[in-house]
Amino acid sequence: MTAQEYAFLVVATIGSIAAIAVVTARNVVHAALYLVVALLSVGVTFLLLGAEFVGWVQILIYVGAIVILFLFGLMLTKAPIGRDTLDNQHKLLGAVVGVLVFAGLVGLITSAYPLADAETPPPTPGTSELLGRVLFEDYVLPFEAVSFLLLAALVGAIVLARKDDGEPS
Amino acid sequence: MIRLPLVLVFSALLFSAGVYGVLARRNAVMVLMAIELMLNAVNVNLVGFSAQLRDVGPQVFTLFVIAVAAAEVGIGLALVILLFRNRASINVDEVNLLKW
Numbered sequence: 445m446t447a448q449e450y451a452f453l454v455v456a457t458i459g460s461i462a463a464i465a466v467v468t469a470r471n472v473v474h475a476a477l478y479l480v481v482a483l484l485s486v487g488v489t490f491l492l493l494g495a496e497f498v499g500w501v502q503i504l505i506y507v508g509a510i511v512i513l514f515l516f517g518l519m520l521t522k523a524p525i526g527r528d529t530l531d532n533q534h535k536l537l538g539a540v541v542g543v544l545v546f547a548g549l550v551g552l553i554t555s556a557y558p559l560a561d562a563e564t565p566p567p568t569p570g571t572s573e574l575l576g577r578v579l580f581e582d583y584v585l586p587f588e589a590v591s592f593l594l595l596a597a598l599v600g601a602i603v604l605a606r607k608d609d610g611e612p613s
Numbered sequence: 614m615i616r617l618p619l620v621l622v623f624s625a626l627l628f629s630a631g632v633y634g635v636l637a638r639r640n641a642v643m644v645l646m647a648i649e650l651m652l653n654a655v656n657v658n659l660v661g662f663s664a665q666l667r668d669v670g671p672q673v674f675t676l677f678v679i680a681v682a683a684a685e686v687g688i689g690l691a692l693v694i695l696l697f698r699n700r701a702s703i704n705v706d707e708v709n710l711l712k713w
Contacts, residue, residue: 452615456623467634493664498672517690521697538636546629553621562616578669590680597684604691
């Protein structure tokens with residue numbers, strides 16, 4: 445076990461607890477704050493894996509922008525607070541499916557990559573210079589497509605959410 | 614560095630939590646949060662395999678997934694606000710206009 449692995453185990457434990465808290469919290473605002481912790485731990489995992497640029501992008505975009513969007517969404521919809529109003533009647537079925545998915549994935553992972561055989565890979569380069577080179581040399585077309593998608597989503601969101609003229613507020 | 618199976622198990626747990634959230638929550642914003650958890654599980658997988666294979670390509674795709682997730686949240690929350698304005702409720706099990 446390397447130092448990075450110990451750090452990863454701590455971060456992953458915190459992130460897992462936070463992820464479970466997101467889907468079980470009784471209060472929607474608490475769930476959004478747990479989501480911050482889960483996304484932060486994912487970002488720290490990226491940094492520990494050597495993906496510097498992606499790690500910081502994760503922290504900036506997810507924690508900085510997407511969670512704020514969620515909080516705005518909660519604020520504008522005045523969601524009721526309380527377990528009975530947040531969960532539907534299929535909670536038990538959902539829990540069974542979630543546990544089965546987890547068990548299946550873990551079984552698959554441990555049979556495909558046994559932990560005893562797994563070797564510790566050397567650090568991966570993930571600096572912004574290298575990533576930018578690959579992004580703009582090999583993946584220019586997908587990059588442009590994603591930027592167009594973001595523009596379309598921006599326009600679509602404004603059209604959907606704005607109030608029509610003359611409509612009483 | 615970190616061995617691959619540990620990363621994959623963390624990702625599997627995030628994904629299962631997301632699956633449970635999508636199935637069990639009835640508040641639309643909470644369903645969107647659970648979808649974010651699942652997308653993050655995919656990102657963790659991509660970066661883990663990027664470290665294992667010593668290739669930067671998966672990290673580029675992680676950036677694309679983050680961008681698409683941002684677009685998805687924007688549109689999703691706009692739809693939720695529209696739904697709230699029309700029905701005064703954002704419970705997904707009360708939305709049955711297209712159900713037969």
